[in-house]
Amino acid sequence: MDDVVTDIPPPSRFMLEDLNNFTPPSHPLPSPFLVFSTLDYSKSFHPSLLIIAMSSPSLHLLHHLSSKTLIGTLVLPEFPFSGNSVEPSLSDKSCNIYALNDSDRLIMIALVQYSVTSERSHAVAKLLIGERIIPERVLILDSVQSRNFRGKLSPDDIFAVKLETSFERKSSDTGDSPLIKGLDYFPSGSVVDGLAAALLSRCQLKKIKGTLCVSWPHFGVSVMSLVKSLLLKGALAGINHSSDADLEDEYLRFSRSKDFHLDSELYT
């Protein structure tokens, strides 16, 4: 039985360095930057919609969308190019930016395939929204973070919830069709952190219509089907969504490789 008097206290909700004014800062990293295929470095983009995908189902879905053209990339210097393939691949550590071909309005898609730390998120969000890319509306696709979610989470549950900027909520009142339909709001008391939070915050501060959709679980054909259905009924309604692969079959194989429950030693 634990001795509460003499035993080492449990870990704090804060790290010790979080509560120390004299913790030295981390060594500064080189700034991230955007590279576009256009040689006009002053050119800015004004998409009617910018979709930023971070969750595994959304990355898989949008990577295989055949009607898109690679137009640029966001370089985070801490991620080397070595190991990346010449043609975009889901296994690359990259953040490629695409334009959708099949649309009378400019729709841009950013596929964030590396893990951006919270400390870097502010800088990356500034690059993706509001400087060279000035979108009318933004849709961010991420997964529920179990460490920050105060509700019950079961691997058998399949759901998605949303958060919106105040301008997006007002636009629904004035007749604009929502980017994501039929979802409840993220429950109060839970939070989303990291890049998704930095992006939605940036939309709120810059008065841009923004929606963050977080889905659960992280992997699985069912959650990918849910995300696909949400996109086709909302943000990508009317867009050619043909894909260059058997999506479900490929994602099933991918998800199984990520399903750690199946790797249990009980079943050897």
Add this chain to the structure above:
Amino acid sequence: MEFYVEEGKELDQNCSTLILPALSIGNVGQLAVDLLIASLKAEKIGYLDDPNILPCVGNDAYWPSPPGDLTLPLEAYESSSSALTLVQQRSPVVKGMMVEYAKNLANFASSNGKKHVIILSSLDFGRWHTIDVSSGLQVYYLSTSNIDGTDEDCERLGWNRLQEYNPSQRMWKYLNTLAEVGSALEEDLPFEELGDEDYYPSLPFAALFSCFKAKGLKVTCLLCYCSEGDNIPEGFHLAEAASKLMRLSQNEFHGNEAGKWIIPFSWKSVYGPPADISLF
């Protein structure tokens, strides 16, 4: 740090007192500010954007409706009837940037007409040297009113000055140097080993205290000791202390709890979901 005003709102120049939390054990300062914002029905005025704060977003922390009001990590609220501005912080500071963050907040406060800043924070019970069980949960304070940290209003309220405060102590002096414009935290501290006496000036409330003081503002830190666990009672205690210091009357509060407090809506899930009863 940039301040973004909410659509259709503006800062009330009559709100000359600013209340904010310092990050501390048990998140007590943040819990207290949550209570004050909810119970005073303070209005959201805007957002503070600082690259030294880690990002986070969530749903409305205070009210169930209207649904979906977005919450950002650093928000400013006002209660004009109480002449108060409250800033709530919901996420940690980037490692090593606490003093920079404190300087930025001090700039915001001084350039927006704040005269008095009240910082709410807790202290680790494990560091409490003189345990006095006779007085219950004691409030300690630190003030810029006098050089030794004392303040008449706080003394009249029966609070004890933080005994460990010594403005001549090396780390408090080093903090004062850092709080000046242009000074930056050195990679290696100019001291070899840190001792017990260096603990209090190392805490976030001390950085805020020093930076606001460097701007010539009156600063009062309200502190209470606690261990980490269910720290809601300490949150109530500090919120009550702040309301006494501000001489807020009962009718400025809108709640039912103990006559005046409103529990923020987000607190319903502060300790996670209930246990799975199928286990039993």
